[in-house]
Amino acid sequence: MTAPLTRRAALPLLALLAASPARARAQAPPRPVVVASFSILGDMVRQIAGEDVVLRVLAGPETDAHAFQPRPSEAEAIRGAALVVRNGLGFEPWLDRLLRSTGHQGPVVTASEGITPRRADQAGGHGHGPDPHCWQDLGLAQSYARRIGEALALVEPTRAAAWREAASGYAARLAALDAWVRERIATxxxxxxxxxxxxxxxxxxxxxxxxxxxxxxxxxxxxxxxxxxxxxxxxxxxxxxxxxxxxxxxxxxxxxxxxxxxxxxxxxxxxxxxxxxxxxxxxxxxxxxxxxxxxxxxxxxxxxxx
Ligand SMILES: [Zn+2]
Missing domain, CATH: 3.40.50.1980 (Nitrogenase molybdenum iron protein domain)
Structure with missing residues (x-):
């Protein structure tokens, strides 16, 4: 089969594939793919951006993110990502390797950036280096929410205002939750x-x-x-x-x-x-x-x- 024939044969199928989702969505811009390294960050993205993004979570529910082993399909998800959301502070060493091996050049937001970390050994445990589990302090979780909201806003300017507002509403809910935790502990x-x-x-x-x-x-x-x-x-x-x-x-x-x-x-x-x-x-x-x-x-x- 010659090359021109192959191209002609492929055209009607491509047109069909492109036409049906386009009709269903009318004028809506395409939804950006956002990759979150683990389930808690995935939920934060969902609370801010809802269904306006295609969310892919690497270490999903009931998965030990420390020891996660990405599959080849996860490398594919990274290649198409408009934004990668990670915790940082050494929590996901496998993600750094994945980003290097896929040659991902797009934006990566580190949710813990700007936080002065505790040392892991301050808790009396046996780890060393920075403690990555900042989200367990709801004051710091609010900082995660704002940082993720800002990164999303930069990726998709047409939705930036809505996402900034959603991030600020989410941070306010986390502040209320923080106050509730303090009340409960006080008992x-x-x-x-x-x-x-x-x-x-x-x-x-x-x-x-x-x-x-x-x-x-x-x-x-x-x-x-x-x-x-x-x-x-x-x-x-x-x-x-x-x-x-x-x-x-x-x-x-x-x-x-x-x-x-x-x-x-x-x-x-x-x-x-x-x-x-x-x-x-x-x-x-x-x-x-x-x-x-x-x-x-x-x-x-x-x-x-x-
Ligand atoms: Zn842990």
Whole structure:
């Protein structure tokens, strides 16, 4: 078959493909593709831009973003992206590799930019370097919302005003949620504001809201605690009069169940720190995640039966 014939044969099909979505959408500009590195940032994009963007989330719900392994289809998503939204502070080393390997030249917004990070080892964990989990402080989450809103506005000028307004409304909701968290924590006697969970993701929450977290793992998920670390934690649990521990994140259940058994305390549910739940789970969005966590933490810290 000759080249001119091939081109002619392809034309009617192309025209058909182009015509049907165009009619359905009338004058609407094409929706930009926005890639978010993990589920919490994906929800923030959704809260600001709604259905005006095609959202692709790389490390989706119930996925450990620290240890995420992108598939070839994810590289394809990056190639077509008008904006890539990442956390930064070493949270997604795999994304930097993906951006390099795809040669992505488009805009990348780092949600944590402008924040002075805590050190991971300040929380008593075993990680080093900056602590990436800034969203656990709702003051800093507001900064994420504004930064993502501004990056979206620069990508699509025709929607810039609407997205800036939506970002500011979202930040206001997060400010109200911050006030609610402080009210809830204030109902717990200060000496009882201690929580045991599996991965050290709550350093910013601890600093913002005055709660002490004890964790048998460092700030990077996936590490197994040593016998000596577990023994030290059990001594702390007994000294603080703690009656419950919490599961956090995929894969931590076995560690915490063993710890609870050894320490003679109960496992009081699953906290969400780095990932959202599935849409029908208890933490389908970031705000729902914060409310879910507080709903587990406050009664346990107050010593109410679970
Ligand atoms: Zn984490």
């Amino acid at each position: 717990v006697p200060p000496e009882r504001r201690v929580v045991v969970t599996s991965h050290d993701a709550f350093g910013y929450f601890a600093a913002a809201y005055g709660v002490r977290f004890l964790a048998p793992q460092g700030a990077s998920a996936g590490a197994q605690p040593s016998a000596a670390q577990v023994a030290a934690l059990i001594r702390q649990i007994r000294a603080a009069g703690i009656s419950a521990v919490f599961i956090e994140g995929p894969g931590s259940q076995a560690v915490m169940q063993r710890l609870a058994r050894d320490a003679g305390v109960t496992v009081r549910g699953r906290l969400y720190a780095d990932t959202l739940s599935a849409p029908d789970g208890p933490a389908p969005g970031f705000e729902a995640m914060v409310r879910h966590n507080l709903g587990l933490l406050v009664p346990a810290m107050r010593g109410e039966p679970g």
